[in-house]
Amino acid sequence: MQQTVGIIGTGWVGTSVAISTLHSGAADALWLHDVRGAVAEGEAMDLAHGAAFYPPCEVKVATVEAMRACQVVVVAAGRNGKPGESRLDLLRDNARVVADIGRTLAGFDGTIVLVSNPVDVLTQVMTEASGLPPARVLGTGTLLDTARLRQMLAQRLQLATTSIHAQVVGEHGDSEVVLWSGAQVGGVPLRQWPGWDAADEAALALEVRRAAYEVIARKGATNHAIGLVTAHLLRCMLRGEQRVLTVSRVQEGAFGLHGVALSLPTVVGHGGGGTVLEPGLDAAELAALEHSAEVLRQARATLPPG
Known part of the structure; x- marks a missing residue:
């Protein structure tokens, strides 16, 4: 077809x-x-x-x-x-x-x-x-934020981006949540990586969150990376690859969230994004995710229904 x-x-x-x-x-x-x-x-x-x-x-x-x-x-x-x-x-x-x-x-x-x-x-x-x-x-949700995080971590650790496994969830925006507790490098927890200092995480998360603003300030828009991200998503869908991607969709129960669209790891293939996964979150990450959902609920409430 x-x-x-x-x-x-x-x-x-x-x-x-x-x-x-x-x-x-x-x-x-x-x-x-x-x-x-x-x-x-x-x-x-x-x-x-x-x-x-x-x-x-x-x-x-x-x-x-x-x-x-x-x-x-x-x-x-x-x-x-x-x-x-x-x-x-x-x-x-x-x-x-x-x-x-x-x-x-x-x-x-x-x-x-x-x-x-x-x-x-x-x-x-x-x-x-x-x-x-x-x-x-x-x-496309936090697919781009996740890509930015992986690139920045790879640069800092002097490794290939493909060896970094880390995710950003929640809003594609100022309330997004970096899942530091589950980040890994080649199967090794990031927080156990030699030389890694958890005290640097807040600054790096801010750098990821501010990345788009920095690009827009210089060239007026972000377009190349999101183009690549979207093409990757389309390929996964059209080929039925069943990839786990941090896409946004209206949630129907994961982490107790209902009726709000935000990003969580989701199995993507033919027919879109089906199963939504619940990765292990520490208490701070769960609270931040719930805050992100509330930010988005309030934003949606400013618009007329339907």
């Missing part, structure tokens, strides 16, 4: 998702849409001209309604954050856009992936507006 991915929004992030998806080889067809129709056409043409340098994939523009035929639709629509602005500051503007898209995709048979920020609340808005099951509406 042909694997078709739709991307709604062809700004900085959407185009980075597009080119990373093409290089991944996960899709046979890539459909683009933007409210700026000519921009979407130009991006489709530009990407198609590079067909000699990525696995076979048809690239074209499509309406949102036509994307109901896709296996996965990525939503990267809405505006980006401005310097000094938190992700939650974007909420009202982008929630309206996402709700409209969700209503258009109501009854869709595939899976929706949210990239637009604030991604957790928008994942909940999309789930409500589309009426799809929570397993089929995923946000």
Whole structure:
């Protein structure tokens, strides 16, 4: 069966998702849409001209309604954050856009992936507006934060990033939670690694949390890393890889959480994100996760229902 991915929004992030998806080889067809129709056409043409340098994939523009035929639709629509602005500051503007898209995709048979920020609340808005099951509406969540953490730890320890196993959960934002108690390096607990000082953890967690703001202050947006992250997520879904990834979805009981979208380790494959895992958390991490959930509940409460 042909694997078709739709991307709604062809700004900085959407185009980075597009080119990373093409290089991944996960899709046979890539459909683009933007409210700026000519921009979407130009991006489709530009990407198609590079067909000699990525696995076979048809690239074209499509309406949102036509994307109901896709296996996965990525939503990267809405505006980006401005310097000094938190992700939650974007909420009202982008929630309206996402709700409209969700209503258009109501009854869709595939899976929706949210990239637009604030991604957790928008994942909940999309789930409500589309009426799809929570397993089929995923946000990229703390996948990027987890990648940043692994990269920073690898740099500090002078090891390959792939040898670092550590996770960030909760909000993709200021209340995110680094699971230091479960972090490992090649199977060795990080806190037992020679030379590791737990006193450095708070500063490193802040560096991970502030990473996006630092990039935005310098270039105006973050796009390349989230493009790679999203393409990886799409590949896991389309190939049914059953990977455990820290994606965001509306929770249905893990750690006693219900009706709030945030990131926890989740088994991702065909059909989206099914089983949500409950990794071992120490008391401080559990309290921080509950705080993160409350931050997101309060943010969702500022929007009209539905």
